[in-house]
Amino acid sequence: MDFENTGIENTVIDLNVLDDVMKQHGLIRAGQWDYERVTYDKKYEIKEGIFYLRVFGYTKDGDVGAHDAIITLLKPALGKHYYPHGIEYGENEVFPNHLLKSCEKTLTALSADLKPFELNA
Template sequence: MYPLESKIENQTFVLNHIEEKLKSHGFVIGPNWDFDHGSFDLLMANDHGYQYLRLPFKVSSGSLDMDGAVIQFKTPYLLTHVYNKGLDDNIGLEGNATASINQFQEPIEADANVPGKYQKKGREILKLVESYLT
């Protein structure tokens, strides 16, 4: 994980107002959301692992499943996941339903070092995000 300083940190926004802006630039709601927190994730590249820019937030009013929810951004960061290639060795130990969904191996490194070129790219993308959100 590589934290980034940002003008959006601690800023509050109505989720409905910024969600479409972020999605139109390739961001998606990250998989680890709950009613009181979440993140917008952007896959920057998938060489030498998956390179993400993550914009984490907490809900300061309402909940993520409600119109008008207000979010407050936390410190943005870059994240690298390095995965094994191929099928998961544990498929034979799981049931058919689970194996049909989870075919791929666990990451070699879930929080690997972020290569320098992606640190630079992440900072550039974050500057663009700041310009269309603030």
């Protein structure tokens, strides 16, 4: 499930600043990156299962591995984890209302905290 109109999509920001701001909101990059893309995850372990709020980003020119990149963020998504297959984002997934509200609260706060650091695209 994609979150629309969060104010996050198309934000352009320095990778090092982004790592810090994301961490403040429980979104961790860990090993989810390659030299052009990043993924930040916030894990929710609730009675309905394990879910991940994900924020994706990419760089046009830069090197994520060298911590030298300007990242453009994409639409955040919410997925459900199925062992051992991974994360599913499909239309048939059911996401509890309390989880959606928590994700929306995180994304609203994140959007506000990213604004002061946003670079011109």
